[in-house]
Amino acid sequence: MAAADAPMVIADDLHIVYRVFGAGGDKGTAATALLRIMGRKTRGSIREVHAIRGVSFVAYSGDAVGVIGRNGSGKTTLLRAIAGLLPPEQGNVYINGEAALLGVNAALLDDLTGERNVVLGCLAMGMSKAETKEKFPAIVDFSGVGDFIDLPMKAYSSGMGSRLRFAIAASKSQDILLVDEALATGDAEFRVKSHARIQELRKDAGTVFLVAHNLEEVEQTCNRVIWMERGKIVTQGEDVIGIIDRYIEASGGTPVDRDPVTGKRIHTRVPAKT
Amino acid sequence: MSNDRRLSAPGQLQAGDEFATSGLVAAELPDTPLAELATQHGLRPSAERPPVIQYLRHLWQRRHFIMAFATARNIAMYTEARLGQVWQVLTPLLNAGVYFLIFGLLLHINRGIPNYLAFLVTGVFVFNFTQRAFISTSTVVTESLPLIRALHFPRAALPLAYVMIELQQMVLSMAVLAVIVLCTGEPISWYWLLVIPALLLQTIFNVGAGLATARLGSNVNDFSQLLPFLMRTWLYVSGVLFQISTLDIARKWVALLQINPAAIYIGLIREALLKSQRQSQPGAMPYNALKCAQWHHAKKPLDWSAYCAPVTNPAHYWYYAIAWAVLALVVGFFFFWRAEAKYGRG
Numbered sequence: 001m002a003a004a005d006a007p008m009v010i011a012d013d014l015h016i017v018y019r020v021f022g023a024g025g026d027k028g029t030a031a032t033a034l035l036r037i038m039g040r041k042t043r044g045s046i047r048e049v050h051a052i053r054g055v056s057f058v059a060y061s062g063d064a065v066g067v068i069g070r071n072g073s074g075k076t077t078l079l080r081a082i083a084g085l086l087p088p089e090q091g092n093v094y095i096n097g098e099a100a101l102l103g104v105n106a107a108l109l110d111d112l113t114g115e116r117n118v119v120l121g122c123l124a125m126g127m128s129k130a131e132t133k134e135k136f137p138a139i140v141d142f143s144g145v146g147d148f149i150d151l152p153m154k155a156y157s158s159g160m161g162s163r164l165r166f167a168i169a170a171s172k173s174q175d176i177l178l179v180d181e182a183l184a185t186g187d188a189e190f191r192v193k194s195h196a197r198i199q200e201l202r203k204d205a206g207t208v209f210l211v212a213h214n215l216e217e218v219e220q221t222c223n224r225v226i227w228m229e230r231g232k233i234v235t236q237g238e239d240v241i242g243i244i245d246r247y248i249e250a251s252g253g254t255p256v257d258r259d260p261v262t263g264k265r266i267h268t269r270v271p272a273k274t
Numbered sequence: 275m276s277n278d279r280r281l282s283a284p285g286q287l288q289a290g291d292e293f294a295t296s297g298l299v300a301a302e303l304p305d306t307p308l309a310e311l312a313t314q315h316g317l318r319p320s321a322e323r324p325p326v327i328q329y330l331r332h333l334w335q336r337r338h339f340i341m342a343f344a345t346a347r348n349i350a351m352y353t354e355a356r357l358g359q360v361w362q363v364l365t366p367l368l369n370a371g372v373y374f375l376i377f378g379l380l381l382h383i384n385r386g387i388p389n390y391l392a393f394l395v396t397g398v399f400v401f402n403f404t405q406r407a408f409i410s411t412s413t414v415v416t417e418s419l420p421l422i423r424a425l426h427f428p429r430a431a432l433p434l435a436y437v438m439i440e441l442q443q444m445v446l447s448m449a450v451l452a453v454i455v456l457c458t459g460e461p462i463s464w465y466w467l468l469v470i471p472a473l474l475l476q477t478i479f480n481v482g483a484g485l486a487t488a489r490l491g492s493n494v495n496d497f498s499q500l501l502p503f504l505m506r507t508w509l510y511v512s513g514v515l516f517q518i519s520t521l522d523i524a525r526k527w528v529a530l531l532q533i534n535p536a537a538i539y540i541g542l543i544r545e546a547l548l549k550s551q552r553q554s555q556p557g558a559m560p561y562n563a564l565k566c567a568q569w570h571h572a573k574k575p576l577d578w579s580a581y582c583a584p585v586t587n588p589a590h591y592w593y594y595a596i597a598w599a600v601l602a603l604v605v606g607f608f609f610f611w612r613a614e615a616k617y618g619r620g
Contacts, residue, residue, distance in 0.1 A: 092319050
């Protein structure tokens with residue numbers, strides 16, 4: 001494991017461009033496709049979407065970085081780039097170790113049972129057979145899917161599915177864990193458990209990136225925040241509360257009541273506390 | 275690389291779109307250039323493929339994953355069907371039945387081939403192994419996208435697992451084939467053991483070819499549409515339904531068809547399993563021009579193919595089998611590995 005304060009993720013003037021096929025242009029019928037081929041024209045309907053435009057940051061071991069911003073600001077794209085799933089157009093992302101991405105719609109293998117998904121997931125992450133056997137009960141227990149474990153995952157509710165996925169990915173101490181709204185569908189109890197697990201991963205000198213629209217979740221979990229708009233970083237820093245308040249202000253939300261000393265949120269009702 | 279021309283993409287920052295960030299303490303980036311900092315601390319670009327040796331080591335580490343994945347898929351494949359696993363045997367049987375009906379009974383393509391049923395069924399089963407390996411691996415990347423995006427593992431594990439699924443089915447098919455072959459009156463012999471190395475080589479060939487088709491199918495959608503037609507053409511020219519040597523084409527074309535990988539593996543397994551094939555192999559008897567001509571041209575053909583001279587030397591077929599397997603594996607592996615960082619883009 002890396003020493004404390006060692007850089008784990010470095011983005012250096014990162015640009016990501018998506019190429020989207022079939023976006024408008026011609027009518028997409030067989031006739032127009034034929035004309036296109038006969039005319040030796042390149043597909044007129046390729047559009048480029050410049051999703052990340054010049055992002056630089058350094059995240060250190062033990063960091064939990066919250067990424068906030070409106071829909072379409074490039075948060076998910078950034079996580080995918082860190083995971084190495086999108087080759088950069090310009091600049092680069094450097095990582096120390098391996099990154100695992102947990103997305104909201106990243107079902108593992110839908111037509112297999114939860115049980116088999118757990119085993120396959122563990123083996124795919126490079127665990128030995130014995131290790132898989134040893135971790136199996138803990139993963140099932142953590143996911144809380146109970147009797148559903150021997151049903152195919154397509155029978156799961158979205159919350160159950162994402163709980164199981166998180167449990168699998170979090171069972172190995174990942175160097176870098178990228179959580180993309182994967183906790184959003186979980187219930188309150190699971191959220192408490194997953195926060196505890198994220199803190200543990202941070203203690204093991206791992207780095208966690210969290211994309212969440214639930215800002216309170218970011219506040220509770222993260223020690224750093226990156227605020228993105230339209231593919232660029234508006235601001236980033238360790239002043240989590242300050243940045244979040246400014247973000248709420250910019251998007252026209254109601255300001256959060258805060259205790260002037262601790263900066264903690266003041267709730268009119270007492271929330272279910274851990 | 276200039277970035278200016280790309281700024282035409284949607285989502286440009288407009289004037290008045292700035293956000294008030296005064297008063298916030300922004301994190302300072304380190305003074306060292308970031309790329310240098312990354313090298314200093316041993317960070318690697320995230321979208322970088324590992325070197326070959328390391329890749330192979332990771333792949334070896336995942337061997338249990340490959341087998342478990344193959345088994346799980348194999349079971350899941352038929353859970354929706356009422357007959358379940360029976361389809362594994364039923365599908366090739368029905369296939370062979372259809373071909374026998376059309377080519378054996380209706381078209382009489384079986385001219386001059388002793389024990390045509392066993393000849394045909396062996397050909398169909400062996401070709402089916404390669405065909406299914408090709409077709410299933412062509413969609414493996416798109417099918418497993420969620421898995422690829424969620425977890426880190428060498429992607430070559432997926433096409434490998436798909437070929438293992440087909441191998442598991444092939445072993446089952448072989449058991450069925452043995453029964454059929456016995457029923458048609460072929461004797462059990464030590465030659466049967468030759469099926470094992472032949473299948474092994476065919477599997478290696480399929481792995482290599484599967485890796486290549488997996489990459490082709492991952493980014494060219496048109497490829498998986500086209501593949502079934504390519505496979506059908508391959509089936510017809512590989513001597514699954516007839517003896518290639520009966521074709522009325524130039525000798526060099528016959529030779530070319532005879533040494534194509536499908537024909538080689540089919541030929542080897544036929545020869546191992548079927549005594550009738552071993553005996554009727556061209557060159558099995560001393561050359562006799564008259565008998566050979568009769569086999570070729572007589573109205574009611576006699577099984578005298580053995581008296582013809584072989585176009586390609588059957589003794590060399592094992593070398594071809596090894597060469598095809600090694601060639602496919604090496605080329606397929608490097609072809610797949612080169613795009614390792616790109617799978618999962620979707």
